[in-house]
Structure formats: C-alpha cells, structure tokens
C-alpha cells in the first residue's frame with residue numbers, strides 16, 4: 135500500500151480540551167481531552183494537560199472524515215479544481231483523507247501520470263490523498279492497464295469511474311488482474327445501453343419532458359459487478375449506490391466476496407423532484423432518485439448494508455452547470471457540505487444516529503484505505519472539530535473549492551466544521567480557534 139502524501143506535519147504537542155469525543159469503534163463517547171504529539175494521537179482521556187492547549191468546550195471531536203470518491207480534476211482540468219483547492223475543500227469539510235479518481239486529462243492510466251500526480255500531491259496537498267489509476271486504458275473498457283506498474287508508481291486502487299464497463303467478460307478479466315496486482319477495484323455501475331437520458335426516468339422526468347435514465351441502468355450493472363466480484367474474489371467497492379434495489383443486491387452479495395459499498399450525501403438527502411426546476415445544477419450521475427430510493431439507500435446505510443458515505447466531489451465550471459439540464463455536465467461538489475447536509479437532514483431528522491454517521495464518514499472508510507479514521511493512541515492525528523450548534527447558510531462565494539456547483543447553495547445547515555487537523559497539522563480553522571481568537575490557547 136502506498137503511504138499517503140502530505141506536507142510535513144507539525145510535530146508540536148497539542149491538547150484539545152473538553153470536546154465531546156466520539157469514536158464509535160473504540161467506545162469513546164463523552165467530554166474528554168485529546169493529546170496530539172508528533173503527528174499522532176498520544177492519549178485520550180480526562181484531565182490531560184500539555185504545554186499547548188485549546189479549549190474546545192462545546193465542540194464535537196471526531197476522527198477526520200475519509201472520502202473514498204473525489205474528482206480533483208488534476209491533471210488537465212485545473213480550472214475546475216486543482217490539488218491545492220481540492221485539499222482545501224476537503225479540509226473545510228473535515229476530510230483528512232481523499233481518494234482521487236482517474237477521469238482526468240490525460241487519464242491516469244500510465245505510470246508516468248501516476249508518479250507525476252504523486253509528486254504534485256506531496257507538494258500541494260494538505261490532506262492525505264490516494265491515487266486511483268484507470269482499470270482500462272483511456273477508461274474505454276477495452277484494454278487493461280498495466281496495473282502492477284501503476285501500483286509501483288504509487289496507485290492505491292483502480293477504477294474507470296465516470297463510466298461503467300460494458301462487457302462482463304472484460305470486467306471479469308479486469309477484476310482478476312487487479313486481484314493479482316493487489317489493487318482494490320472501485321466500480322461505477324452503469325449500463326450505457328440503458329442510461330441514454332439525463333435524469334431519473336420517472337414522473338418528474340416525464341413532466342419536465344426530459345429523457346430518463348431508468349434505475350435498471352444502475353441495477354443491471356450492479357448485479358453484474360457483484361456476481362463477478364463474488365466469483366473472482368477480487369476486492370471490489372461499489373460506489374455511489376443510489377437505488378433501493380442496488381442496495382438490496384449489495385446486501386445479498388456482501389458476505390459472498392471481498393465487497394464493500396458507499397452512497398453519497400446527495401442520494402441520501404435529495405430527490406428527483408428537483409428536476410422540475412430544469413436547472414442544470416441538478417444533473418448528476420447516477421441521477422437523483424425518487425423518495426423510495428433515497429429512503430431505501432438511507433436505511434441500508436443505517437443498517438450497515440452500505441458501508442460508508444463517499445461524496446463523489448465533482449467540481450464543474452459555472453459555464454458547464456448554469457445551463458438547462460440536458461446540456462449541463464453531471465456532478466456536484468461534495469467535500470464541504472457532506473457532514474452538515476447529512477447531520478441536518480438525517481441526524482436531526484431522526485433517521486440516522488450521530489455515531490453511525492461518524493462511523494460512515496470516518497471509521498469505515500478509514501479502515502477501507504487502512505490506518506485512518508480512528509482516535510486510538512498511536513493513530514495518525516487526523517481530526518475533525520465540529521460545532522453541532524452553529525447554524526449557517528451555504529454561500530457559493532465562500533467555498534474553498536475552485537467551483538461552486540453545490541446543490542446545497544442557499545440551504546440552511548445545522549452544524550459546521552470549525553477545525554481540521556491532518557497528522558497534527560492544522561489545515562482548517564474557520565473561527566481561529568487554534569490561534570486563540572475564540573477559545574484561547576496556552577502556549
């Protein structure tokens with residue numbers, strides 16, 4: 135496994151005092167102090183003191199969030215996002231690790247592209263960033279990439295994200311080769327012979343006169359992917375599950391292979407009702423679905439059938455989104471609004487517990503990348519500090535991302551990420567809590 139890349143961490147000791155600490159797997163749930171030293175969690179408990187302290191009374195402290203699905207658009211589309219802005223957006227959302235997708239320009243399908251990206255990450259990213267290389271050359275679903283060489287160059291996993299693999303035989307070979315190379319496969323499940331429209335094929339598409347994408351476009355490909363994952367034994371992660379049936383299929387196959395899955399904040403909180411606005415903002419792939427799918431996917435996340443949340447952070451320039459739905463590029467920003475949207479909609483709405491949300495955003499994806507998403511002593515000091523009582527309205531002009539295509543712009547949020555720490559280094563500090571402006575610091 136390739137070690138994550140970050141800028142050199144701050145090694146000074148820091149004690150964060152009196153936050154409500156929540157780390158479900160280790161049973162931490164209460165007012166505690168967290169000592170960070172040399173970039174790692176040194177101690178969690180009561181009455182811990184240190185040479186440098188901040189008072190975090192009133193805040194919640196979670197293991198940093200881990201986003202297994204992000205498009206940082208590098209190389210080649212840096213007008214939408216680059217590594218520095220992608221990392222800043224991640225940090226602003228409490229994410230301390232991110233897995234980058236390969237549908238870039240050029241596609242990440244050659245070792246030289248992987249090693250170039252790894253170098254840029256080490257110089258420009260303030261959060262941990264893992265590289266996904268393509269499963270097939272040019273994401274075309276035809277010729278396998280040289281996965282062993284891609285891994286040697288620094289790839290962490292492989293995917294053709296953005297496109298589904300159309301031939302089951304080709305996908306089966308890809309899984310077998312990825313398994314032999316020791317690389318997990320992230321699967322974007324889409325049958326392109328079925329997905330010929332732009333929004334979910336339902337009543338809202340019909341009323342708006344828009345061509346629909348039936349749920350079967352995802353479900354058929356999900357079934358194929360799961361059957362092949364079970365048969366090959368490859369490590370397969372099904373990403374952005376958006377239908378109730380695909381979630382049920384994952385549930386059926388989950389224990390029959392090395393299989394995991396995620397869904398997104400937008401499929402958990404929004405529905406295809408938004409299509410009636412005709413606003414290109416709401417085009418995304420897979421498309422927003424009806425209430426039953428949103429609730430079915432939410433129930434599957436709650437029950438652990440779906441393992442975690444990943445955002446599919448997909449920045450697009452305003453000229454690609456400020457268009458009618460049929461002409462707009464698909465995708466939403468994800469990093470900055472993920473936790474606030476899910477907390478506001480699902481936790482305060484009584485549909486998901488706060489510990490399960492933290493498990494789904496930190497601990498489970500942290501286990502998937504390995505060694506992240508935990509507050510146990512010795513773990514990397516990757517931390518999200520959150521004010522669950524702060525109410526704010528999402529403003530497109532104040533985003534850390536280079537783009538502003540968030541479907542939550544103008545929406546009221548009931549929680550805010552106020553601080554993010556990666557390997558002991560402070561990478562986000564919206565209220566200057568670490569410089570002492572709000573809570574005070576003893577140096």
Ligand code: DOR
Pocket residue numbers: 205237295296297322417418419420446448449464465466
């Ligand atoms: O909406 C999407 N946008 N879905 C994808 O699978 C790809 C992504 C992008 O790269 O813009």
